[in-house]
Amino acid sequence: MTDDVLLRATDVVKNFTMRSRGSGPRVVVQAVAGVSLEARRGETLGIVGESGCGKSTLARCLVQLTPVTSGHVEFNGVEITGLSRRRLRPHRREMQLVFQDPYSSLNPRRKVGDIVAEPLRISHFGDAEHTRARVAELLSTVGLDPASVNRYPHEFSGGQRQRIGIARALALNPSLVVADEPVSALDVSVQAQVLNLMADLQRELSLTYLFIAHDLGVVRHVSDRVGVMYLGEIVEMGDAETLYERPLHPYTEALLSVVPELDDGTHPPRDRIVLTGDVPNPSHKPPGCPFHPRCPVAQAKCAVEKPTLVELSPGRSVACHFPRHDS
Amino acid sequence: MPESTDPATPLLEVDDLKVSFATRDGVVRAVDGLSLSVGRQEVVGIVGESGSGKSVSMYSLLGLVRDANVTISGRVRFEGRDILGLPDEDLRVIRGRDVAMIFQDPMTALTPVYNVGWQIVEQIRAHEDVTKAQARARAVELLGEVGIPDPARRVDLYPHEFSGGMRQRVVIAMALSCHPRLLIADEPTTALDVTTQAQILELIKKLQATYGSSVVLITHDMGVISEMADRVVVMYAGRPVEVGDRREVIRQPRHPYTWGLLGAVPRVESKRNRLVTIPGTAVSPLNLPVGCAFAPRCAHRFEACDQRPDLHGQGAHLDACWLSDEQKVQIRARVAATGVTT
Numbered sequence: 001m002t003d004d005v006l007l008r009a010t011d012v013v014k015n016f017t018m019r020s021r022g023s024g025p026r027v028v029v030q031a032v033a034g035v036s037l038e039a040r041r042g043e044t045l046g047i048v049g050e051s052g053c054g055k056s057t058l059a060r061c062l063v064q065l066t067p068v069t070s071g072h073v074e075f076n077g078v079e080i081t082g083l084s085r086r087r088l089r090p091h092r093r094e095m096q097l098v099f100q101d102p103y104s105s106l107n108p109r110r111k112v113g114d115i116v117a118e119p120l121r122i123s124h125f126g127d128a129e130h131t132r133a134r135v136a137e138l139l140s141t142v143g144l145d146p147a148s149v150n151r152y153p154h155e156f157s158g159g160q161r162q163r164i165g166i167a168r169a170l171a172l173n174p175s176l177v178v179a180d181e182p183v184s185a186l187d188v189s190v191q192a193q194v195l196n197l198m199a200d201l202q203r204e205l206s207l208t209y210l211f212i213a214h215d216l217g218v219v220r221h222v223s224d225r226v227g228v229m230y231l232g233e234i235v236e237m238g239d240a241e242t243l244y245e246r247p248l249h250p251y252t253e254a255l256l257s258v259v260p261e262l263d264d265g266t267h268p269p270r271d272r273i274v275l276t277g278d279v280p281n282p283s284h285k286p287p288g289c290p291f292h293p294r295c296p297v298a299q300a301k302c303a304v305e306k307p308t309l310v311e312l313s314p315g316r317s318v319a320c321h322f323p324r325h326d327s
Numbered sequence: 328m329p330e331s332t333d334p335a336t337p338l339l340e341v342d343d344l345k346v347s348f349a350t351r352d353g354v355v356r357a358v359d360g361l362s363l364s365v366g367r368q369e370v371v372g373i374v375g376e377s378g379s380g381k382s383v384s385m386y387s388l389l390g391l392v393r394d395a396n397v398t399i400s401g402r403v404r405f406e407g408r409d410i411l412g413l414p415d416e417d418l419r420v421i422r423g424r425d426v427a428m429i430f431q432d433p434m435t436a437l438t439p440v441y442n443v444g445w446q447i448v449e450q451i452r453a454h455e456d457v458t459k460a461q462a463r464a465r466a467v468e469l470l471g472e473v474g475i476p477d478p479a480r481r482v483d484l485y486p487h488e489f490s491g492g493m494r495q496r497v498v499i500a501m502a503l504s505c506h507p508r509l510l511i512a513d514e515p516t517t518a519l520d521v522t523t524q525a526q527i528l529e530l531i532k533k534l535q536a537t538y539g540s541s542v543v544l545i546t547h548d549m550g551v552i553s554e555m556a557d558r559v560v561v562m563y564a565g566r567p568v569e570v571g572d573r574r575e576v577i578r579q580p581r582h583p584y585t586w587g588l589l590g591a592v593p594r595v596e597s598k599r600n601r602l603v604t605i606p607g608t609a610v611s612p613l614n615l616p617v618g619c620a621f622a623p624r625c626a627h628r629f630e631a632c633d634q635r636p637d638l639h640g641q642g643a644h645l646d647a648c649w650l651s652d653e654q655k656v657q658i659r660a661r662v663a664a665t666g667v668t669t
Binding site for chain 1: 376377490492493520521522523524525526528529547548549550551553554574577578587588589590591592593594595596601602603604605608609
């Protein structure tokens, strides 16, 4: 059972401390507020949430790009929080990132071949000839011409650049790929190409994906299981299909109800739940349930008592006192 | 006062609009023959991917493309009056009063160094002879109308003190301050989260109903079109490839590009194993093919595609594709079943 889990996070917290206006009082912003999750081998775990919900910070904490404030992350059964850089390195090889912006995540002054070869060089992959062969192989794996090693990132379109980023992430045969909004900067037709490519690679290379995005359609499309984040917490988790069809948390329900859908006149109109107000400032979280000020079904209890994430049925968890779709 | 208020004339008529830029590498044909009309109180959606010419076409008809190397031709009538190439002082009267714009990034429409009240007051006083106090009272009223809580206090805040969604509301308040007859919204919700997007779209719908304005909504998101537009224009490489009633286009898309565009969107309501993809990337506007601009990426091209198709069809649903109606129906069914455009 445990063998099944590639990555396990327990109660991960990440606080940022800042001073307002330079010299004011210290303000603690809890970007990730106690997240526990598991990514199983070979699956895609989707994390969805609006901007500022802490999903990117969570991703960075999980791969130890940012040290956690508290909590534990286990990778392949090994606790990786608090490891020194040197001891972390063999694990790093196994987990790679694909970033959102294919324009800023590739060094504009380096050739594509060097960009993809960099992880190989750092991990002493082999001599120049081996490296060249591996780079050529990686480029063709992601659907680029292996002859483009001597070109620079600016010579490529956004979709092709994202392919370069994916090739770099795959260079060391990772088992986990953390993709933080990998397609949100791309046009829809190109987005579809990249999503299909990622699906093919997952199958061919038995990859586990942690897929972070704000687009509910994209997350549904790629994910086996989905976690919904709000103000640094996972408020609902479940397998993609049941979560999308029978959301338990009022926030999930509202999110899903307002995604613009293609209406060809054959479906009955949906009940849209338009939330009022904005997401509260994470440095001044409301007491009780963090969602209660915007929740259409909040009751008195929600303002005082904070709900915890509880498993209602196998694999289905929700942090809400009054979950929807009971049973 | 407008020259023609005859309700039968469309509010905006664009006829064979062409916008090209002379660059060091050659002539970039950004808009290559766009015709469209916007009726009174109608919401027309223009959909297309980046570089398809949807924004630049709307900017150019308002004289907002001020590049020394630009060439604009065609005919644009607003309420029956030719406005393309009018001197700037005449256009300035139209912009803001008769036609207002909302942009993707609200910060491009707001200056960071003045409070929002000042900016709305300036806009009102540019077009109407009112006192500062009157204009300010109107600004407060407008901010309340677009759903900004506590408008009497917020009117003195600066743009950076608002969230993205609230900032977009400020821009909408400004756009509506003179009750424009046409509102051009260029990706008004692309930078916003989905819950905020829902709020802003509802607001635009509500205000459109209250003031009876017409709206041109530019977006890349077919879902937004589906929720907002009466009619849709699908653009590719600077030309319309399909035009029709929103439901018709979504239910029975006729152009291979529209098939790809609709099939490429991952949906929340159904998990599909494979997305429809359009091979390749958009053509460069520097060297558009002689024939159909979509042909190099189209799996269904044949000899006829060496000639450039114009919009054609019966009724109000038009498309620019040489395939016969029967072929379109057959291929569309196959694409829907298999998820591949080839």
